[in-house]
Amino acid sequence: MSFTTQEEIKSFGGKIVKLQHDSKETKTKMDVNLYLPKQYYEKPDTKLPVLVFLSGLSCTPNNCSEKGFWQPYCNEYGFAMVFPDTSPRGAGVEGEDETYKFGTGAGFYVDATEEKWSKNYRMYSYISKELLPGLASAYSQLDFDNISITGHSMGGYGALMFYFRHPGRFKSVSAFAPISNPSNGEWGRTGFSVYLGNDKSKWAEYDPTELIKKYDGPTTPILIHTGKADPHYYEEHQLLPENLLKASEESKLKGKIISHMEDGYNHSFYFVSSFTKDHAAHHAKYLGLTSKL
Numbered sequence: 001m002s003f004t005t006q007e008e009i010k011s012f013g014g015k016i017v018k019l020q021h022d023s024k025e026t027k028t029k030m031d032v033n034l035y036l037p038k039q040y041y042e043k044p045d046t047k048l049p050v051l052v053f054l055s056g057l058s059c060t061p062n063n064c065s066e067k068g069f070w071q072p073y074c075n076e077y078g079f080a081m082v083f084p085d086t087s088p089r090g091a092g093v094e095g096e097d098e099t100y101k102f103g104t105g106a107g108f109y110v111d112a113t114e115e116k117w118s119k120n121y122r123m124y125s126y127i128s129k130e131l132l133p134g135l136a137s138a139y140s141q142l143d144f145d146n147i148s149i150t151g152h153s154m155g156g157y158g159a160l161m162f163y164f165r166h167p168g169r170f171k172s173v174s175a176f177a178p179i180s181n182p183s184n185g186e187w188g189r190t191g192f193s194v195y196l197g198n199d200k201s202k203w204a205e206y207d208p209t210e211l212i213k214k215y216d217g218p219t220t221p222i223l224i225h226t227g228k229a230d231p232h233y234y235e236e237h238q239l240l241p242e243n244l245l246k247a248s249e250e251s252k253l254k255g256k257i258i259s260h261m262e263d264g265y266n267h268s269f270y271f272v273s274s275f276t277k278d279h280a281a282h283h284a285k286y287l288g289l290t291s292k293l
């Protein structure tokens, strides 16, 4: 797979690298951002671990690159970051630009089985089978065997879902305001029914609250933050972290979910970036890194 560099922007001593490539999974061009920390340039012989950040509804790779404030922590610990896009863009599927809830910016990290969407909306295979292996070949200085995953909202769901479906592939997972039980909230039900149809057994293959019950991998603690003043949490009940916690009690991960419910925080990147430091420290620990500051 070949990547074209669209832009390189120096930031906190490292660089945000904006890449584009042709995807065989989505059959469109895809954008992805990387953050290469200062160690990438200063120590070319050292392999660097990687943290993947999956974004939420309506986001491009730029939202978190600009507003997540990860760069200082990538430099503090010495890990690179990957910010994938949230869907194909310009696939030409009828209705894909109708709403922020499905289509462009809202791929839900699934491989669609509904015919209309199934040719392009293949974000599950795109991320796991195309993007990460492609970046691993293109950036030999990055260690894609020492990788962790996090995300926000739809991306928090995505991070948990990839982690539970691939036991051991990621060293750790964390999430900010994850859609923890998509089958039971309006955002998740809308996305899942559009892409997967109405067969709930297909939804269960992606729903973290279902997947955790069968999970049989490492028992690394999982860090979750949710804002109590997030209307998508307390008013719309889109996030349902309690359902995931309850399911975890009957699972191999009993007692392993560290869930912080934070007073006064909403759903935005003002909330996410307030806890970036904690999530960076969490992943650094399981990626075998310690603070260099």
Ligand SMILES: N[C@@H](CCC(=O)N[C@@H](CS)C(=O)NCC(=O)O)C(=O)O
Pocket: 055, 056, 057, 058, 059, 063, 100, 152, 153, 154, 267, 268, 269
């Ligand atoms: N009101 C939002 C709903 C979607 C939303 O809240 N998106 C969150 C993730 S679920 C987000 O990160 N938006 C982009 C941003 O804040 O930069 C919209 O219409 O875009």
